[in-house]
Amino acid sequence: MQPHSRRTFLALGLITLTTACTSSPESDPRSDVMPGNKGPGPDPDDPARLRAIAATDTLLAAYDTALATAGAQTALLRPLRADTAQHRAALAYGIPAASVPPAPTTPAATPTHTPATLAALERQTAQAHLTDLGAVQPPLARLLASVATSNTLHAAVLGAPLDDQPTPTTPPPPSATPAPATSTPGTSLPALQNALSAEHAAVYGYGVVGAHLPEDQQRADARTFYAAHQSQRDAWQRLLITLGATPTPAAGGYQLPFAVTDAPTATKLAAHLETRLTTVYADLVAALPAPQRPAAATALRDCALRAHHWGAPDTPFPGIPEPVPTPTVTRQS
Known part of the structure; x- marks a missing residue:
């Protein structure tokens, strides 16, 4: 040999990857997970992030509805709901608080959600995130791809077949502003x-x-x-x-x-x-x-x-190994 x-x-993977081997803030995985604009003025990615938050809120509300009557399935659903809450926190990081709608706090009355309907909604949420993949700046693209992957893993845990997964075709929506060519x-x-x-x-x-x-x-x-x-x-x-x-x-x-x-x-x-x-x-x-x-x-x-x-533990942010801290600072308008 x-x-x-x-x-x-x-x-x-026996030494640090070249894309993450420096100590600058830009290479900190947590900076990429929470890619809010730290400078003055609006972030051009905010519309895409707000769309991702809205889709995640729909998913959170569905989990809350299911958990209200989950019974024996509570142990299955709670970790998935917790991951989804982390997704929301990362997507909302850095956006002025007044711009972010409140997270759902009470279960919706209808519909009743089962693991099968939750799996379908996870896949739908993954596809929504992937739709904006080509319209945002690189750090948010990385986060959206990771969160969409987590949604797909959730669907698998909930029983969805693995041979028909969301495909990231990434046509930007008509209202999206293309990201700068970075x-x-x-x-x-x-x-x-x-x-x-x-x-x-x-x-x-x-x-x-x-x-x-x-x-x-x-x-x-x-x-x-x-x-x-x-x-x-x-x-x-x-x-x-x-x-x-x-x-x-x-x-x-x-x-x-x-x-x-x-x-x-x-x-x-x-x-x-x-x-x-x-x-x-x-x-x-x-x-x-x-x-x-x-x-x-x-x-x-x-x-x-x-x-x-192969039995590897699932994480809320596949491909982004650093844990995501709870955001405590938001960008000023």
């Missing part, structure tokens, strides 16, 4: 190369995973996910070539984050790889120009669903 380069370790294909090349390196590592990692799984459904799933990562790797290579860049080649070998000796450690590796990739793709959403964000948002969603499949 050849000596491992820094890129080799980076792709497997990134171009050229400036996003490092993030694309990082995503390609991570996919090279994932393909290698799944080879290890499959070799330690029994010949059963788990190995079949590993083969399916291995092929998905090969396809995503090839897609990034084609895009980089189209942009006039030379795709980063795969390394000669990769250092695993821990020893893989049996089926439990193999599934742990698969969960690790997919979880690390969610961070790569959340960062890529912010790095890419608006027309290319849907591909990164889709990759973020798919990796989060695969991580969930």
